[in-house]
Amino acid sequence: MPDQRVEATAASARPAATPAPEAKPAGANLLFLREEEIRAAQDLLFFAYRDFTGAADVILEELGMGRAHHRALHFIGRNPRIPVSDLLAILRITKQSLARVLTTLVERGYVTQAQGRDDRRQRLLSLTPAGEALERRLFARQRERLSAAYRDAGGAAVEGFRRVMRGIMDEAARSYMDRAEAAQDGAPAPSHAPAPRNGPQRG
Amino acid sequence: MPDQRVEATAASARPAATPAPEAKPAGANLLFLREEEIRAAQDLLFFAYRDFTGAADVILEELGMGRAHHRALHFIGRNPRIPVSDLLAILRITKQSLARVLTTLVERGYVTQAQGRDDRRQRLLSLTPAGEALERRLFARQRERLSAAYRDAGGAAVEGFRRVMRGIMDEAARSYMDRAEAAQDGAPAPSHAPAPRNGPQRG
DNA sequence: TTAATTAAGTCAACGAAGCTGACGTATACC
DNA sequence: GGTATACGTCAGCTTCGTTGACTTAATTAA
Numbered sequence: 379m380p381d382q383r384v385e386a387t388a389a390s391a392r393p394a395a396t397p398a399p400e401a402k403p404a405g406a407n408l409l410f411l412r413e414e415e416i417r418a419a420q421d422l423l424f425f426a427y428r429d430f431t432g433a434a435d436v437i438l439e440e441l442g443m444g445r446a447h448h449r450a451l452h453f454i455g456r457n458p459r460i461p462v463s464d465l466l467a468i469l470r471i472t473k474q475s476l477a478r479v480l481t482t483l484v485e486r487g488y489v490t491q492a493q494g495r496d497d498r499r500q501r502l503l504s505l506t507p508a509g510e511a512l513e514r515r516l517f518a519r520q521r522e523r524l525s526a527a528y529r530d531a532g533g534a535a536v537e538g539f540r541r542v543m544r545g546i547m548d549e550a551a552r553s554y555m556d557r558a559e560a561a562q563d564g565a566p567a568p569s570h571a572p573a574p575r576n577g578p579q580r581g
Numbered sequence: 582m583p584d585q586r587v588e589a590t591a592a593s594a595r596p597a598a599t600p601a602p603e604a605k606p607a608g609a610n611l612l613f614l615r616e617e618e619i620r621a622a623q624d625l626l627f628f629a630y631r632d633f634t635g636a637a638d639v640i641l642e643e644l645g646m647g648r649a650h651h652r653a654l655h656f657i658g659r660n661p662r663i664p665v666s667d668l669l670a671i672l673r674i675t676k677q678s679l680a681r682v683l684t685t686l687v688e689r690g691y692v693t694q695a696q697g698r699d700d701r702r703q704r705l706l707s708l709t710p711a712g713e714a715l716e717r718r719l720f721a722r723q724r725e726r727l728s729a730a731y732r733d734a735g736g737a738a739v740e741g742f743r744r745v746m747r748g749i750m751d752e753a754a755r756s757y758m759d760r761a762e763a764a765q766d767g768a769p770a771p772s773h774a775p776a777p778r779n780g781p782q783r784g
Numbered sequence: 785t786t787a788a789t790t791a792a793g794t795c796a797a798c799g800a801a802g803c804t805g806a807c808g809t810a811t812a813c814c
Numbered sequence: 815g816g817t818a819t820a821c822g823t824c825a826g827c828t829t830c831g832t833t834g835a836c837t838t839a840a841t842t843a844a
Contacts, residue, residue: 412728414765415739417720419727420633420655421761422746425754427630428673444829452623462792470631475831477793499791499840517620524622525615527748531741536618538734538741543625545730551628558624562617647800665821678802680822702811702820790841799832805825812819 423546433523434516441512446471446479448516451505454489455513456558459502461494468554488512626749636726637719644715649674649682651719654708657692658716659761662705664697671757691715 434448453468454460462480466473480503483489488509494500505513528536544552637651656671657663665683669676683706686692691712697703708716731739747755 413724415731416724416727417659418743418758418762419731420720420723421659421758422743422750423630423633424652424655425750425758426746427626429750429754430626446830449627452627456620456624463790471830472832473792474794474833478830494791497791497841499838501792517623520623521616521619523749524619527745528618528622530748531744534737535741535744538738539745540621540625541734541738542730542742543629545733546726547625547628547632551632555621555624555628559621649801666819674801675803676821677804677823681801697820700812700820702809704821786844788841788843791839792837793839794837795835797833799830801829801831803826803828806823808821808823810820810822812817814815814817 430520430523433519437515437519443482444479446475447483450476450479450483451488451509451513451516454503455505455510458504459492460504461500461502463500465503483509633723633726636722640718640722646685647682649678650686653679653682653686654691654712654716654719657706658708658713661707662695663707664703664705666703668706686712 431445435445438444438448449469450465453465457464462473462476466476469476480489484491487506490504490506491501492504494502531539544555547555634648638648641647641651652672653668656668660667660671665676665679669679672679683692687694690709693707693709694704695707697705734742747758750758
Protein backbone atom coordinates (compact mmCIF):
# COMPACT_ATOMS: atom_id res chain seq x y z
CA MET A 379 0.00 0.00 0.00
CA PRO A 380 1.43 3.32 -0.98
CA ASP A 381 1.07 4.86 2.43
CA GLN A 382 1.24 8.41 1.23
CA ARG A 383 4.68 8.92 2.61
CA VAL A 384 4.97 12.44 1.36
CA GLU A 385 7.61 13.16 3.95
CA ALA A 386 10.57 15.03 2.51
CA THR A 387 8.91 15.30 -0.86
CA ALA A 388 9.74 18.36 -2.84
CA ALA A 389 12.40 19.40 -0.44
CA SER A 390 14.18 20.89 -3.42
CA ALA A 391 15.31 24.47 -3.19
CA ARG A 392 12.23 26.55 -3.66
CA PRO A 393 12.13 30.31 -3.85
CA ALA A 394 11.00 31.23 -0.38
CA ALA A 395 7.33 32.05 -0.19
CA THR A 396 8.24 34.97 2.01
CA PRO A 397 9.19 38.26 0.43
CA ALA A 398 12.90 38.88 0.41
CA PRO A 399 13.88 39.98 3.91
CA GLU A 400 16.03 42.86 2.72
CA ALA A 401 15.10 46.50 3.02
CA LYS A 402 11.91 46.36 5.02
CA PRO A 403 10.44 49.74 5.84
CA ALA A 404 9.41 50.23 9.45
CA GLY A 405 6.05 48.65 10.15
CA ALA A 406 6.06 46.48 7.09
CA ASN A 407 7.16 43.52 9.15
CA LEU A 408 4.30 43.97 11.57
CA LEU A 409 1.88 44.25 8.71
CA PHE A 410 3.33 41.13 7.21
CA LEU A 411 3.01 39.23 10.45
CA ARG A 412 -0.60 40.29 10.72
CA GLU A 413 -1.30 39.07 7.21
CA GLU A 414 0.41 35.77 7.94
CA GLU A 415 -1.68 35.50 11.09
CA ILE A 416 -4.87 35.84 9.07
CA ARG A 417 -3.71 33.39 6.45
CA ALA A 418 -2.93 30.92 9.20
CA ALA A 419 -6.49 31.43 10.44
CA GLN A 420 -7.74 30.36 7.02
CA ASP A 421 -5.73 27.18 7.37
CA LEU A 422 -7.05 26.59 10.87
CA LEU A 423 -10.63 26.95 9.77
CA PHE A 424 -10.18 24.65 6.82
CA PHE A 425 -8.51 21.82 8.70
CA ALA A 426 -10.57 22.06 11.87
CA TYR A 427 -13.85 22.13 10.02
CA ARG A 428 -12.79 19.35 7.69
CA ASP A 429 -11.94 17.01 10.54
CA PHE A 430 -14.84 18.11 12.71
CA THR A 431 -17.38 17.28 10.03
CA GLY A 432 -15.55 14.17 8.94
CA ALA A 433 -15.77 12.70 12.41
CA ALA A 434 -19.38 11.56 11.96
CA ASP A 435 -19.02 10.31 8.40
CA VAL A 436 -18.57 6.65 9.24
CA ILE A 437 -21.97 6.44 10.89
CA LEU A 438 -23.65 8.50 8.21
CA GLU A 439 -22.29 6.33 5.48
CA GLU A 440 -23.44 3.12 7.12
CA LEU A 441 -26.94 4.61 7.14
CA GLY A 442 -26.75 5.92 3.61
CA MET A 443 -27.10 9.52 4.72
CA GLY A 444 -24.98 12.58 4.22
CA ARG A 445 -23.83 15.62 6.10
CA ALA A 446 -26.91 17.53 5.10
CA HIS A 447 -28.96 15.01 7.06
CA HIS A 448 -26.70 15.45 10.05
CA ARG A 449 -27.02 19.21 10.00
CA ALA A 450 -30.80 19.02 9.89
CA LEU A 451 -30.83 16.44 12.69
CA HIS A 452 -28.54 18.61 14.78
CA PHE A 453 -30.54 21.80 14.51
CA ILE A 454 -33.89 20.09 14.92
CA GLY A 455 -32.51 18.38 18.00
CA ARG A 456 -31.37 21.67 19.42
CA ASN A 457 -34.65 23.38 18.58
CA PRO A 458 -37.57 21.07 19.21
CA ARG A 459 -40.76 22.14 17.44
CA ILE A 460 -38.90 24.40 15.08
CA PRO A 461 -40.91 25.62 12.10
CA VAL A 462 -39.56 24.70 8.68
CA SER A 463 -38.94 28.32 7.76
CA ASP A 464 -36.76 28.89 10.80
CA LEU A 465 -34.72 25.81 10.02
CA LEU A 466 -34.29 27.04 6.47
CA ALA A 467 -33.03 30.37 7.71
CA ILE A 468 -30.51 28.67 10.01
CA LEU A 469 -29.16 26.39 7.33
CA ARG A 470 -29.43 29.00 4.58
CA ILE A 471 -30.50 26.55 1.94
CA THR A 472 -33.59 26.45 -0.21
CA LYS A 473 -36.65 24.57 0.87
CA GLN A 474 -36.20 22.24 -2.07
CA SER A 475 -32.77 21.24 -0.73
CA LEU A 476 -34.14 20.81 2.76
CA ALA A 477 -37.13 18.85 1.50
CA ARG A 478 -34.84 16.22 0.09
CA VAL A 479 -33.17 15.41 3.39
CA LEU A 480 -36.26 16.02 5.49
CA THR A 481 -38.25 13.53 3.46
CA THR A 482 -35.84 10.73 4.22
CA LEU A 483 -35.53 11.74 7.88
CA VAL A 484 -39.30 11.60 8.29
CA GLU A 485 -39.69 8.42 6.25
CA ARG A 486 -37.11 6.65 8.35
CA GLY A 487 -38.73 7.78 11.57
CA TYR A 488 -36.08 10.18 12.84
CA VAL A 489 -38.14 13.34 12.63
CA THR A 490 -41.81 14.13 13.24
CA GLN A 491 -43.88 16.96 11.91
CA ALA A 492 -46.63 18.44 14.06
CA GLN A 493 -49.14 21.02 13.05
CA GLY A 494 -48.60 24.40 14.71
CA ARG A 495 -51.14 25.30 17.36
CA ASP A 496 -51.35 29.04 16.93
CA ASP A 497 -50.49 28.91 13.23
CA ARG A 498 -51.78 25.72 11.74
CA ARG A 499 -49.91 26.24 8.49
CA GLN A 500 -46.70 25.46 10.26
CA ARG A 501 -45.20 22.01 10.44
CA LEU A 502 -43.14 22.00 13.60
CA LEU A 503 -40.21 19.64 13.43
CA SER A 504 -38.94 17.52 16.30
CA LEU A 505 -36.78 14.44 16.73
CA THR A 506 -38.40 11.13 17.50
CA PRO A 507 -36.74 8.97 20.15
CA ALA A 508 -34.99 7.18 17.28
CA GLY A 509 -33.88 10.54 15.95
CA GLU A 510 -32.53 11.53 19.32
CA ALA A 511 -30.67 8.26 19.55
CA LEU A 512 -29.12 8.74 16.13
CA GLU A 513 -28.21 12.32 16.88
CA ARG A 514 -26.50 11.17 20.05
CA ARG A 515 -24.48 8.61 18.13
CA LEU A 516 -23.35 11.25 15.66
CA PHE A 517 -22.73 13.71 18.45
CA ALA A 518 -20.55 11.24 20.32
CA ARG A 519 -18.08 11.12 17.45
CA GLN A 520 -17.70 14.84 17.18
CA ARG A 521 -17.67 15.14 20.93
CA GLU A 522 -14.54 13.02 21.09
CA ARG A 523 -12.65 15.52 18.98
CA LEU A 524 -14.13 18.61 20.51
CA SER A 525 -13.82 17.69 24.13
CA ALA A 526 -10.28 16.47 23.63
CA ALA A 527 -9.46 19.82 22.06
CA TYR A 528 -11.21 21.69 24.87
CA ARG A 529 -9.48 19.63 27.51
CA ASP A 530 -6.03 20.08 26.01
CA ALA A 531 -6.47 23.77 25.39
CA GLY A 532 -7.92 24.68 28.76
CA GLY A 533 -10.78 26.88 29.88
CA ALA A 534 -9.25 30.22 29.01
CA ALA A 535 -8.46 29.06 25.50
CA VAL A 536 -12.01 27.80 25.08
CA GLU A 537 -13.37 31.19 26.00
CA GLY A 538 -11.06 32.79 23.46
CA PHE A 539 -12.13 30.28 20.85
CA ARG A 540 -15.75 31.12 21.54
CA ARG A 541 -15.15 34.83 21.21
CA VAL A 542 -13.27 34.58 17.94
CA MET A 543 -15.76 32.19 16.40
CA ARG A 544 -18.61 34.49 17.36
CA GLY A 545 -16.76 37.35 15.75
CA ILE A 546 -16.36 35.46 12.49
CA MET A 547 -20.02 34.65 12.04
CA ASP A 548 -22.48 37.28 10.88
CA GLU A 549 -24.76 39.30 13.09
CA ALA A 550 -27.78 37.07 12.44
CA ALA A 551 -25.88 34.00 13.58
CA ARG A 552 -24.58 35.79 16.65
CA SER A 553 -28.04 36.72 17.77
CA TYR A 554 -29.22 33.18 17.12
CA MET A 555 -26.45 31.97 19.42
CA ASP A 556 -27.48 34.49 22.03
CA ARG A 557 -31.06 33.32 21.97
CA ALA A 558 -30.02 29.68 22.09
CA GLU A 559 -27.89 30.41 25.12
CA ALA A 560 -30.68 32.31 26.83
CA ALA A 561 -33.02 29.39 26.19
CA GLN A 562 -30.43 27.18 27.79
CA ASP A 563 -30.60 29.24 30.95
CA GLY A 564 -34.20 28.33 31.50
CA ALA A 565 -36.05 31.01 29.55
CA PRO A 566 -39.35 29.58 28.32
CA ALA A 567 -39.83 28.83 24.65
CA PRO A 568 -37.75 31.36 22.75
CA SER A 569 -37.95 31.77 19.01
CA HIS A 570 -35.57 29.77 16.90
CA ALA A 571 -35.28 32.84 14.79
CA PRO A 572 -32.10 33.03 12.80
CA ALA A 573 -32.56 36.80 12.92
CA PRO A 574 -33.32 39.01 9.95
CA ARG A 575 -31.33 38.43 6.84
CA ASN A 576 -30.84 40.19 3.61
CA GLY A 577 -29.55 37.79 0.98
CA PRO A 578 -31.60 36.17 -1.78
CA GLN A 579 -34.61 34.17 -0.80
CA ARG A 580 -35.73 32.74 -4.06
CA GLY A 581 -37.11 29.36 -4.74
CA MET B 582 -40.41 42.18 0.44
CA PRO B 583 -40.99 39.51 3.04
CA ASP B 584 -37.96 40.35 5.14
CA GLN B 585 -37.81 37.04 6.88
CA ARG B 586 -39.23 38.48 10.05
CA VAL B 587 -39.06 35.25 11.93
CA GLU B 588 -38.89 37.18 15.16
CA ALA B 589 -41.20 35.78 17.81
CA THR B 590 -42.29 32.96 15.57
CA ALA B 591 -43.21 29.77 17.29
CA ALA B 592 -43.04 31.37 20.66
CA SER B 593 -45.77 29.01 21.70
CA ALA B 594 -45.26 26.97 24.81
CA ARG B 595 -42.83 24.28 23.84
CA PRO B 596 -41.68 21.42 26.05
CA ALA B 597 -38.30 22.63 27.21
CA ALA B 598 -35.42 21.09 25.31
CA THR B 599 -33.63 20.73 28.61
CA PRO B 600 -34.24 17.68 30.76
CA ALA B 601 -36.61 18.34 33.62
CA PRO B 602 -34.67 20.18 36.31
CA GLU B 603 -36.02 18.06 39.15
CA ALA B 604 -34.08 15.45 41.01
CA LYS B 605 -30.61 15.84 39.53
CA PRO B 606 -28.00 13.58 41.06
CA ALA B 607 -24.79 15.29 42.07
CA GLY B 608 -22.54 15.90 39.08
CA ALA B 609 -25.28 15.49 36.52
CA ASN B 610 -25.59 19.22 36.18
CA LEU B 611 -21.90 19.60 35.49
CA LEU B 612 -22.06 16.83 32.96
CA PHE B 613 -24.99 18.50 31.34
CA LEU B 614 -23.19 21.82 31.13
CA ARG B 615 -20.25 20.13 29.54
CA GLU B 616 -22.47 18.53 26.93
CA GLU B 617 -24.17 21.80 26.22
CA GLU B 618 -20.75 23.40 25.85
CA ILE B 619 -19.79 20.89 23.19
CA ARG B 620 -23.09 21.27 21.38
CA ALA B 621 -22.56 25.00 21.35
CA ALA B 622 -19.15 24.35 19.79
CA GLN B 623 -20.90 22.50 16.98
CA ASP B 624 -23.02 25.58 16.37
CA LEU B 625 -19.99 27.84 16.46
CA LEU B 626 -18.15 25.76 13.90
CA PHE B 627 -21.12 25.61 11.58
CA PHE B 628 -21.88 29.33 11.59
CA ALA B 629 -18.31 30.57 11.60
CA TYR B 630 -17.27 28.31 8.76
CA ARG B 631 -20.40 29.09 6.78
CA ASP B 632 -19.80 32.81 6.94
CA PHE B 633 -16.04 32.55 6.56
CA THR B 634 -16.33 30.63 3.32
CA GLY B 635 -19.27 32.68 2.12
CA ALA B 636 -17.26 35.87 2.35
CA ALA B 637 -15.45 35.27 -0.93
CA ASP B 638 -18.44 33.96 -2.86
CA VAL B 639 -19.32 37.22 -4.60
CA ILE B 640 -15.96 37.37 -6.35
CA LEU B 641 -15.96 33.68 -7.16
CA GLU B 642 -19.38 33.85 -8.70
CA GLU B 643 -18.50 36.78 -10.91
CA LEU B 644 -15.64 34.68 -12.25
CA GLY B 645 -17.71 31.55 -12.64
CA MET B 646 -15.63 29.64 -10.12
CA GLY B 647 -16.46 27.85 -6.91
CA ARG B 648 -15.06 27.30 -3.47
CA ALA B 649 -13.03 24.36 -4.68
CA HIS B 650 -11.11 26.74 -6.91
CA HIS B 651 -10.54 29.05 -3.99
CA ARG B 652 -9.19 26.30 -1.80
CA ALA B 653 -6.75 25.19 -4.47
CA LEU B 654 -5.66 28.76 -5.09
CA HIS B 655 -5.16 29.32 -1.38
CA PHE B 656 -2.99 26.29 -0.75
CA ILE B 657 -0.97 26.71 -3.92
CA GLY B 658 -0.39 30.32 -2.94
CA ARG B 659 0.80 29.28 0.47
CA ASN B 660 2.99 26.51 -0.92
CA PRO B 661 4.69 27.64 -4.11
CA ARG B 662 6.02 24.77 -6.21
CA ILE B 663 3.88 22.24 -4.42
CA PRO B 664 3.64 18.83 -6.08
CA VAL B 665 0.17 17.70 -7.09
CA SER B 666 0.26 14.78 -4.70
CA ASP B 667 0.97 17.02 -1.72
CA LEU B 668 -1.89 19.30 -2.64
CA LEU B 669 -4.16 16.29 -2.91
CA ALA B 670 -3.16 15.17 0.54
CA ILE B 671 -3.86 18.60 1.99
CA LEU B 672 -7.27 18.89 0.39
CA ARG B 673 -8.11 15.21 0.85
CA ILE B 674 -9.88 14.89 -2.43
CA THR B 675 -9.21 12.61 -5.38
CA LYS B 676 -7.00 13.67 -8.23
CA GLN B 677 -10.02 13.56 -10.54
CA SER B 678 -11.75 16.14 -8.39
CA LEU B 679 -8.65 18.28 -8.23
CA ALA B 680 -8.07 17.93 -11.97
CA ARG B 681 -11.39 19.59 -12.67
CA VAL B 682 -10.57 22.80 -10.83
CA LEU B 683 -6.88 22.74 -11.69
CA THR B 684 -7.64 22.56 -15.39
CA THR B 685 -9.63 25.75 -15.31
CA LEU B 686 -7.11 27.49 -13.06
CA VAL B 687 -4.32 26.68 -15.50
CA GLU B 688 -6.38 27.47 -18.58
CA ARG B 689 -7.29 30.86 -17.22
CA GLY B 690 -3.71 31.65 -16.33
CA TYR B 691 -3.93 31.61 -12.56
CA VAL B 692 -1.68 28.63 -11.97
CA THR B 693 1.46 27.33 -13.66
CA GLN B 694 2.84 23.84 -13.73
CA ALA B 695 6.59 23.37 -13.78
CA GLN B 696 8.42 20.11 -14.19
CA GLY B 697 10.21 19.01 -11.05
CA ARG B 698 13.98 19.29 -11.17
CA ASP B 699 15.01 16.33 -9.05
CA ASP B 700 11.91 14.33 -9.95
CA ARG B 701 10.77 15.20 -13.42
CA ARG B 702 7.52 13.30 -13.04
CA GLN B 703 6.27 15.98 -10.72
CA ARG B 704 4.30 18.98 -11.88
CA LEU B 705 5.04 21.65 -9.34
CA LEU B 706 2.21 24.11 -8.98
CA SER B 707 2.59 27.83 -8.42
CA LEU B 708 0.46 30.91 -8.80
CA THR B 709 1.05 33.23 -11.72
CA PRO B 710 1.01 36.97 -11.01
CA ALA B 711 -2.64 36.92 -12.09
CA GLY B 712 -3.25 34.04 -9.71
CA GLU B 713 -1.63 35.95 -6.88
CA ALA B 714 -3.75 38.96 -7.67
CA LEU B 715 -6.93 36.91 -7.63
CA GLU B 716 -5.95 35.17 -4.43
CA ARG B 717 -5.35 38.56 -2.82
CA ARG B 718 -8.81 39.72 -3.86
CA LEU B 719 -10.39 36.64 -2.36
CA PHE B 720 -8.21 36.90 0.69
CA ALA B 721 -9.22 40.50 1.26
CA ARG B 722 -12.85 39.52 1.72
CA GLN B 723 -12.14 36.84 4.25
CA ARG B 724 -9.59 39.06 5.90
CA GLU B 725 -12.28 41.61 6.68
CA ARG B 726 -14.19 39.09 8.73
CA LEU B 727 -11.22 37.44 10.32
CA SER B 728 -9.33 40.52 11.32
CA ALA B 729 -12.47 42.15 12.70
CA ALA B 730 -13.01 39.04 14.78
CA TYR B 731 -9.38 39.01 15.91
CA ARG B 732 -9.46 42.68 16.73
CA ASP B 733 -12.67 42.47 18.74
CA ALA B 734 -11.65 39.34 20.58
CA GLY B 735 -8.15 40.43 21.52
CA GLY B 736 -4.77 38.74 21.45
CA ALA B 737 -5.36 36.32 24.30
CA ALA B 738 -8.58 35.10 22.73
CA VAL B 739 -6.81 34.62 19.41
CA GLU B 740 -4.22 32.42 21.04
CA GLY B 741 -7.00 30.38 22.64
CA PHE B 742 -8.75 30.12 19.30
CA ARG B 743 -5.57 28.87 17.71
CA ARG B 744 -5.05 26.25 20.39
CA VAL B 745 -8.58 24.91 20.23
CA MET B 746 -8.64 24.81 16.44
CA ARG B 747 -5.35 22.93 16.42
CA GLY B 748 -6.80 20.47 18.85
CA ILE B 749 -9.81 19.82 16.66
CA MET B 750 -7.85 18.95 13.54
CA ASP B 751 -6.13 15.62 13.16
CA GLU B 752 -2.48 14.92 13.80
CA ALA B 753 -1.54 15.15 10.13
CA ALA B 754 -3.04 18.61 9.83
CA ARG B 755 -1.32 19.73 13.02
CA SER B 756 2.07 18.73 11.76
CA TYR B 757 1.36 20.42 8.45
CA MET B 758 0.60 23.61 10.35
CA ASP B 759 3.83 23.21 12.31
CA ARG B 760 5.85 22.88 9.17
CA ALA B 761 4.12 25.82 7.56
CA GLU B 762 4.90 27.93 10.59
CA ALA B 763 8.51 26.83 10.62
CA ALA B 764 8.78 27.71 6.92
CA GLN B 765 7.42 31.11 7.82
CA ASP B 766 10.27 31.65 10.22
CA GLY B 767 12.80 31.50 7.44
CA ALA B 768 13.61 27.83 7.19
CA PRO B 769 14.57 27.01 3.62
CA ALA B 770 12.25 24.95 1.45
CA PRO B 771 10.34 22.64 3.76
CA SER B 772 8.13 19.88 2.50
CA HIS B 773 4.47 20.65 1.98
CA ALA B 774 3.84 17.25 3.35
CA PRO B 775 0.41 16.81 4.83
CA ALA B 776 1.95 14.09 6.96
CA PRO B 777 1.18 10.39 6.78
CA ARG B 778 -2.41 9.40 6.57
CA ASN B 779 -4.39 6.25 6.78
CA GLY B 780 -7.74 6.64 5.05
CA PRO B 781 -8.71 5.44 1.61
CA GLN B 782 -6.65 6.55 -1.33
CA ARG B 783 -8.44 5.03 -4.24
CA GLY B 784 -9.03 6.47 -7.60
C1' DT C 785 -66.14 38.57 3.04
C1' DT C 786 -63.21 38.77 -0.36
C1' DA C 787 -58.41 39.41 -1.63
C1' DA C 788 -53.64 39.20 -0.65
C1' DT C 789 -50.00 37.12 1.85
C1' DT C 790 -47.71 33.50 4.01
C1' DA C 791 -46.11 28.47 5.34
C1' DA C 792 -45.20 24.53 3.36
C1' DG C 793 -44.92 21.04 -0.23
C1' DT C 794 -43.76 19.36 -4.95
C1' DC C 795 -42.30 18.64 -9.95
C1' DA C 796 -38.54 19.39 -13.11
C1' DA C 797 -34.13 20.53 -14.44
C1' DC C 798 -29.52 22.07 -13.65
C1' DG C 799 -24.71 22.88 -11.52
C1' DA C 800 -20.77 22.24 -8.31
C1' DA C 801 -17.94 19.20 -6.42
C1' DG C 802 -17.30 15.11 -4.33
C1' DC C 803 -16.70 9.82 -5.68
C1' DT C 804 -15.22 5.04 -8.14
C1' DG C 805 -13.06 2.35 -11.79
C1' DA C 806 -10.04 1.85 -15.50
C1' DC C 807 -6.27 3.19 -18.29
C1' DG C 808 -2.13 5.63 -20.44
C1' DT C 809 2.43 7.82 -20.12
C1' DA C 810 6.63 9.39 -18.38
C1' DT C 811 10.03 8.88 -14.98
C1' DA C 812 12.46 6.65 -11.00
C1' DC C 813 14.30 3.03 -8.69
C1' DC C 814 16.00 -1.76 -7.92
C1' DG D 815 14.46 -4.61 -17.70
C1' DG D 816 10.70 -4.80 -14.60
C1' DT D 817 8.07 -2.63 -10.98
C1' DA D 818 6.47 1.29 -8.67
C1' DT D 819 5.33 6.15 -8.69
C1' DA D 820 3.50 10.90 -10.34
C1' DC D 821 0.35 12.66 -13.10
C1' DG D 822 -3.33 12.92 -16.44
C1' DT D 823 -7.76 11.49 -18.41
C1' DC D 824 -12.22 9.14 -19.96
C1' DA D 825 -16.67 7.77 -18.23
C1' DG D 826 -20.21 7.62 -15.06
C1' DC D 827 -22.35 8.16 -10.45
C1' DT D 828 -23.90 10.68 -5.96
C1' DT D 829 -24.74 14.45 -2.77
C1' DC D 830 -26.41 18.60 -2.16
C1' DG D 831 -26.76 22.97 -3.52
C1' DT D 832 -29.43 26.02 -7.18
C1' DT D 833 -33.61 28.23 -10.11
C1' DG D 834 -38.39 28.40 -11.72
C1' DA D 835 -43.11 27.32 -11.54
C1' DC D 836 -47.13 25.90 -9.32
C1' DT D 837 -50.46 24.03 -5.55
C1' DT D 838 -52.80 23.93 -1.09
C1' DA D 839 -54.12 25.54 3.27
C1' DA D 840 -54.33 29.04 6.56
C1' DT D 841 -53.71 33.65 8.11
C1' DT D 842 -54.30 38.53 7.64
C1' DA D 843 -55.71 42.80 5.65
C1' DA D 844 -58.80 45.62 2.81
